[in-house]
Amino acid sequence: MLFFSKLLIRIIRMSNRVVFLAAALLLLLSSLLAWLLEPDTFQHPFNGFWWVMTTVTTVGYGDFYPKTVPGKLLGVFLYLFGISLISIVISKMIDFVFAYNRKKEEGKLRYKGSNHFVMIDWSKHAELAIQEIATSDPSAEIVLIAQLAKTPVDLDRVHYVQGNPVQRETLERANLAEARAVFIFADETTEHQHVLRDNAFIDGKTLLIATTIERHFGHLHTIVEVRERENIPSFTHVKVDEFIVGSETVSQLAVRSAFDPGASKLVSQLLTRRDAGDLHRIGKKPNWITYRDAFDELLREGATLIADGDRLDINRRLDETIPADARLFVVCDQETYRRLTG
Numbered sequence: 001m002l003f004f005s006k007l008l009i010r011i012i013r014m015s016n017r018v019v020f021l022a023a024a025l026l027l028l029l030s031s032l033l034a035w036l037l038e039p040d041t042f043q044h045p046f047n048g049f050w051w052v053m054t055t056v057t058t059v060g061y062g063d064f065y066p067k068t069v070p071g072k073l074l075g076v077f078l079y080l081f082g083i084s085l086i087s088i089v090i091s092k093m094i095d096f097v098f099a100y101n102r103k104k105e106e107g108k109l110r111y112k113g114s115n116h117f118v119m120i121d122w123s124k125h126a127e128l129a130i131q132e133i134a135t136s137d138p139s140a141e142i143v144l145i146a147q148l149a150k151t152p153v154d155l156d157r158v159h160y161v162q163g164n165p166v167q168r169e170t171l172e173r174a175n176l177a178e179a180r181a182v183f184i185f186a187d188e189t190t191e192h193q194h195v196l197r198d199n200a201f202i203d204g205k206t207l208l209i210a211t212t213i214e215r216h217f218g219h220l221h222t223i224v225e226v227r228e229r230e231n232i233p234s235f236t237h238v239k240v241d242e243f244i245v246g247s248e249t250v251s252q253l254a255v256r257s258a259f260d261p262g263a264s265k266l267v268s269q270l271l272t273r274r275d276a277g278d279l280h281r282i283g284k285k286p287n288w289i290t291y292r293d294a295f296d297e298l299l300r301e302g303a304t305l306i307a308d309g310d311r312l313d314i315n316r317r318l319d320e321t322i323p324a325d326a327r328l329f330v331v332c333d334q335e336t337y338r339r340l341t342g
Contacts (some may be wrong), residue, residue, distance in 0.1 A: 016096065019089060023085050026160075030077075030078060030082065031049035031051075033280065035048035036068065037071045037074060038066055038070075038071045041064065049063040052078065053263075055083075056086040057083075058083060060228055069282075070298045103249065104159070107146075107162030109161075110142050113159075113178075115179075116140070116142060116181075117143070117182075118142075118176055118181070118260060119142060119182075120145045121165065122167045123147060123187055127152075130155070130158060134157065137194050138230045141165035142158045143159045143161055143175070145171070145174050147164060161173050165209045166212050177217060179217075179220060181220065181221040182221070184222065184224045186202050187206075200231060204231075204234075207231075207238065216240050218239055222242075223240065223241055224240045225244045225309075226243055226244070227245075228245070277286045278332065279329060280303075280330055280331075281328065282329075284326045285330060290319055290320060293315055295314065302332055303331065308327060308329075
């Protein structure tokens with residue numbers, strides 16, 4: 001008994017690869033040996049495999065069983081070693097699943113997908129952005145980079161990567177090279193969970209992250225949240241496609257709602273996918289020469305053309321030619337958008 005105990009302990013301490021290989025060889029060789037010892041009983045190697053599997057898993061259907069002394073000795077061997085070895089294999093598989101889930105929860109795994117959205121640093125704004133992406137595109141994959149002990153999001157399509165976003169290795173684990181876009185949110189916490197009070201330092205941290213991304217992944221579409229608009233000029237030498245001033249936007253909406261009741265609801269409706277009128281981007285069609293051509297056709301389809309890029313003066317430029325690289329934005333419902341782009 002002491003011998004078997006020491007042997008089992010030694011097997012348990014072996015690497016998973018060695019244990020799985022030993023189990024596979026045991027099943028294969030025992031199946032062939034059972035058939036060779038009693039060809040009349042098992043008739044086919046697969047029947048030997050069936051008997052071995054039912055034996056080591058303690059199922060024991062009884063449709064096949066050895067009738068000779070050598071065959072029964074093989075059965076005794078499987079009772080002593082096979083059942084123990086398979087039990088160890090099953091326990092190691094369970095441990096592997098638990099370890100994988102723990103590493104995933106703690107952000108220790110590398111993301112290998114592509115065309116995904118990357119969120120850097122965790123905040124209420126990041127949480128709302130994740131919810132909006134999940135609502136807008138149910139198939140979108142999202143990678144969150146933060147320095148939290150565990151993932152703050154419990155969604156299948158959100159993958160957590162723990163680490164300092166200033167370090168290239170962290171960005172590579174999020175597979176930024178194949179990402180669709182990256183969002184950098186203003187975060188007042190440092191790597192050691194100290195809190196920054198000065199907005200200049202917070203935006204400075206954001207600038208450092210943006211600089212790292214531009215140096216190694218300059219092709220990415222980058223959206224940056226800053227605390228103060230006065231700090232945007234500091235990003236002059238860094239490629240940032242869009243800036244968002246969070247607190248300023250909230251203040252402006254609050255004031256606008258006071259002067260024009262309902263304005264905040266209108267803006268919120270345009271920015272979300274929860275209501276009928278949504279903001280969508282469409283491409284230029286070959287038959288659209290001027291903005292009027294696009295405006296009239298879209299209106300007949302149930303959509304309203306409101307902008308080209310960040311220019312909202314379409315109604316004053318209806319007779320101008322639409323450039324080939326135009327980024328047209330319309331307001332319409334989901335069904336109309338699918339019809340326009342289908």
